[in-house]
Structures are given as C-alpha cells and as structure tokens.
Amino acid sequence: MLRKPSPRAHRLPTSSGIFHFWLAFLLGQVGLLRGHPQCLDFGPPFQPPLHLDFCSDYESFGCCDQLKDHRLAARYRDIMDYLDLGAHELCGGYIKDILCQECSPYAAHLYDAENPQTPLRNLPGLCADYCSAFHSSCHSAISLLTNDRRLRETHEKDGAHFCHLLNLPDKDYCFPNVLRSDHLNRNLGVVAKDHRGCLQLCLTEVANGLRNPVSMVHAGDGTHRFFVAEQVGVVWVYLPDGSRLEQPFLDLKNLVLTTPWVGDERGFLGLAFHPRFRRNRKFYIYYSCLGKKKVEKIRISEMKVSRADPNKADPKSERVILEIEEPASNHNGGQLLFGVDGYMYIFTGDGGQAGDPFGKFGNAQNKSSLLGKVLRIDVNRPGSDGKRYRVPRDNPFVTEPGAHPAVYAYGIRNMWRCAVDRGDPVTRQGRGRMFCGDVGQNRFEEVDIIVKGGNYGWRAKEGFECYDRKLCHNASLNDILPIYAYGHAVGKSVTGGYVYRGCESPNLNGLYIFGDFMSGRLMALQEDRKTKKWKKRDVCLGSTESCAFPGLINTYSKFIISFAEDEAGELYFLATSYPSAYVPHGSIYKFVDPSRRAPPGKCENKAMPVKTRSKRVQFRPLAKTVLDLLKEQSEKAARKFSNATSASRPDRTSSQKGPSKKPASPAAGSRKTLRGPGTKKRARVWSPGPQGKRKMRRKTQSRGVRRSAQRGQAGRGLPGPLLSGWLVGGSARGDPPRPVEALTANRGL
16 A cells, blocks of 8 residues: 655656656556546545545545544644745645645545556646646745655746646646546546446455355354355355465265256255354255255255354254255255344245246145245244244245145245345345345246245246246236346346445445356346336446556456355355366455445454464465556566667677577466365466456466555556356266356256
8 A cells, every 4th residue: 555645755756768658658548547536545535424624625525534634734734834924825725725635536646646657746736727826826835845855946946847747647637627527526426337337346356266156154243254155065264354264164075966067056055144143053054965765855954063163063963954855956946044033044946957847837836845935934943743943823824725834935946046135224224125036947037025925926927928828827916026037138047146235335235236147247226216116237347447446356257156245244246267066266256336435444343253273274366456467568568668679779799799588578487376175186276257267377477466566556457358158068967068158047056
C-alpha cells in the first residue's frame, strides 16, 4: 500500500525521456490513464459515516472519514498560522481545496497513484488555469504545502514551469475539472455498467487446488472459519487469515459414491451446521452411497465435532437420519438448510434419467415419494415411530392421505443450490425467504422462492412453459411459477446463489446473484418492491480499468458449481476449470464491487479464537491479478522498445562487438506446481479464465509479482483470451467422449 501524500514522504516524478513518454502512451492506450474512482489506499471511495467538518464537499462520497478530515484540518491550521491577514483571505480557499483532494473520489488519479511508472505525486494535479491563478496569488504559500525541492525552486520565479510539473496528461481528471465532468460524476458510487448495461464486478481468489468444491458453509459460531466440501467426500477448514488446515475436517472418501468421469452428479453434495452448533457441536451431511446389494442411495446423517479438536469431525459420531433409494445416477439434489424456524430443509432430485419417467405422474408430482421434493424435518427431537427426526405439526401435508408428512413442497426437478435470505441489514425485509435454482430439462432453467405446500410444476411444466402437455393441461392453477426463467441460449444448468446482505459492498444489497454451470455466466435478479417482480441484471467482470486494484482479478474458471456466503455475509462462488470430482482445478472467488465500499472500519469482524492442532497451509494465489497482467504487458512493451532502439543504433566496429545475448525473459525458470488439498502428487498450476483451463505460471513470475505487491506498485496488463471447448471422457455407462458443453441439463453439477 502506498503512503498518503505528505511534504516529506514523496518526490515529484522526474521528467521522462522518450522511453517513458512512449511507455506512458502505450499504457494510456489500454485504458490505464482513464481512471475509475479510487482512493490513495487503492480502494473504492465510500460514504463517510459522520459529517466532515473541513472537507465537507466530499461528505456524501469520497475517500475521507472523520479522522482523516480532522487531520487535514489540523494541517490547514498549521499552514495558515504562517500567513498574514492578507494571505489568509487571498489563499485560504486555494490551500483548503488542494489539501482536500485527498478526499476526492478520484484521489488516486490526482496524485498519480494509479500509474505504476511514476512515483506518487507530492501535490494533486491542478488544471492549468487554476494552477496559474493559484501561483499568481499565493506562490509564497507553496513552500508551506510541500518540501519538494523542484517545486520550491520554481514557486517564485517560474509559474509556467511550476504548473507544468503539476500537469496531468488527462485533462478530465485535473482539479477542478474533475468536479465539472458530468461523465465522471453522473453515476459516481453506483455499480459500474458496461455499454450493454452489464454490472461490472471484480473478484479476489481465496482458495484453489480443490476437487470439484460443491459447498462452502460457515458454522455460525463466531470463528469466521469456512468449511469447503469436495465432491469426493473431503471437507477442509479455512481460517480467517486465508490459510487452510493441513488435516481435513472430515474424510468420507471410503463411503461416498462418485467417479472421476466428467458430469457424474453423485458424491458428497451437502453440508449444514446446526443453528446451535456452538453448544451441541452438531452438523449434517448429504451424500451418495451404496446400500445393500449395491443399491444407490442418498444419505442424510448427523455428526458431531470432536471434543478434542474443534477442527475435526468425530468419525464415530455419524447417525443416519434418512436414506432414499435413487433409481438413476443423476438428479441427486444435495442441499441442506436450516430455516429461520429452526427446522432442517432437505432438497432432493426427481430420481434421474430424463422427463421424470417414474410412475404415472413422475416422482416429483407424487407426494408419497421423497424424490423431487423439499422436505422439512425437526432434527432436535426423535419421532414416535423410531425415526431420528420428528415431522413438524404444521407441515402442509401431514393430514393428507397417502402423502409423506415430511414433504414441504413438491414438483421440483433437481434444485441445485438454495439459500436462506438473511434479510436487509437495517429493515430485515426479506428475511427467511428461500431461493433455489431448479435445473431444467431441454429448454428452461428457473429460479424459485420456496413456499409452504407449493407445487413447482415439474414434470407438467418447465420454467413458465408446458413440458408434459397432458399433465400441464390438468395442472393446478395454483402452481408456483418461477421468479425468473431463462432459455438454453443463455445457459443449460442453473446454479442457485444468494441474496447479498454483506457489509463490504453496499451497492449489492438485495441483489440475488446466481450463475450457470455450463455457460459460466453470472447473473443477478433485482426485486421491484412495489410490483414484487424480479428484473434480471447481467453480471460481468469489470474492465481492466475497473479492476486495477491490488489483489483483484477479472477472470475465473468457467464451470460455476456453487455459491456461498461467509459468516459476515460476503458473497463467493465456487468454480472449476475441469468438472471432474478427482481433478484439483477448483477455486473459490469472492465478489468485490470496485465502485463503492463501506467506510473503513465498519466491516471489521472480530473472530473468536479457535485452537488449531493441524499445521496451517498458507494460501498461494494462482490467478493473475489485473495489476499482474498490466505489469507483464508493460514489461513486454519495454523489452520490445528496447530491442527496437538497439536495432536502430549504428553498427559497432568489429573490435567493439561482443557476443549477442537475448534479453532474459521474466518467465524463465522451472514450472511451478501446486499440491492441492488431499492430493499427494503435484498438480499443474493453471491461470483461470472464464471459458477454460489455466495457463502455466513460472517461478520467476511469481517472485516478481510478490515483490511488486510488497512495494505497492505492481504493474498491470490485459487479460488473455478466453478458452473453451473441453473434450472430456465418456460416462461410466460407456458413452463416447464429448465436449463438456454437450452435457445437457439432465444434471445437477
């Protein structure tokens, strides 16, 4: 992180030669000089929580909180103490304006903080006419504003040179032009949109090397740990500092049924912690297994955390709560949730194959079947019939003959990832709603809100349209319609998400963010509170300009498996570049809004300490940040220019000539490998892209990036091309190899 500007801390950039001029021009071509709102701490601006007494022009939105405002006011008073009464009246406004530019939403641009090729400016960039008027009236005050030798030498005799030193290449951003630009200030603080209206968000990579990460949950116990489940049946613990414990929380590989084949939907599919976990140490798991005579089942079990180690499950504590036979290997559901009522909700698939062909009306419409349902049970009390759960008395079909009393809602195909809305942080509006993505058959994917006793239409309906016309004709008019559905031109396998209720990105509050496994698209739904209708908003990763903050990326692995929120309510998604349960190419990404953040200090969470016996594995990011990519591009341009300059020089005499050497590539070095969680062999490191596998990184690049990050001046470059078209192996039933994109919506993963 760069330091805040002060007279003794920084030097004004020296005059650049032809090389730096050419390089700055090149960087300007890729948008580096066209800024995004950014503060000197390399974060987005914010709305101060308290009134600003001094720099009040920026109290609605900017880069200063009350503490920084007081510091600037104290500095102003120190300067004004040196001026006589005439200078007070003449220069007070200028000095205040200049000092308060640290509070401007565009402070990073005014002080050249966004340009890695130049040091941080000592004074903000001033427009020529304003600078000239300031110098003419208050040149004697310049020595009080800065200790920079070059500025002090010019302040009395050469106003033109002084203003040249404070000149900004982009006139839109110099002060006070930056205040007058309608283009810059029209939507200041609102989520940035591209020319198509797509919401531009950025990401940070928080985990990698995972084998199809299907679930990420927190325990709600104040420790701010999160638990990540892999499809193979291993659950890992990640700590608030980003490290992972070397020993897994749970390892059920010997019980979980799954295969390495791409598209196999069986495996460890769900994990949920009891609302009173801190007291009872209970959690619940949902996984595929083989029963007697090799009958495939889904199993929901209760387990406890070890008393000796809070980061280890007790392997002997498993108590099976419910088992359901699966007639096919797909559509296994997998979501476990606790509602605000304290009951556990279980989301099952319709049993598999295509079109729910089981029985006269299919499993989903058959209320005596537990498949294709939302089940609601009380795990705190045993049932009277020997079951390890009790059916709540107010379940909707308790008294209906032939219906299973645990059924809460029905008519679902394969709901893949559901979430409970925490509600608005202030009003609590929306609290308790359950959102689900229901994977479609041939034409539509849908997003639903679960209601008690609701029939969601499958197999009579798919999305808003009829699927089985005979059943659809006789269907109830009270069927629950989706809040949103989309066709297969958009995506072929919905992955349900969350309503954002976190603290760090206030603009996102109330947005339901979800995605599509097959297309890799991110989407959002926004509710109109008056009409109760939901409007779709596309989510795209921000431009190079928008995401040029330290640690931010704007690429990700294509196959979006799941979404998650941490204990503080911040939003994540889990994805992989190759969707096989045994390949460690899965990563976890956190959403970041580059346009606005919460005020500093507001979102700090004090995690309760937790004892760790296992060794911690420090996180090592694989995804290249936007700053990394921009730096690589600038270094490549510099080498190209250097080579061109060398080639244009006159030939040396033979006595002057020496052996020719090619410039060393910064990528030279041995290939870097990563040990993924739970894998003994080293796996290749890939650079994530929205449409495919990662590119190899090299050791010297990683070292260079780390050194740059430590200096706070990492460079920037443009993301590489998107990759697509994986050719993957056939299924366990002998299907021929086919592209991943050819896997139809008959899937949950």
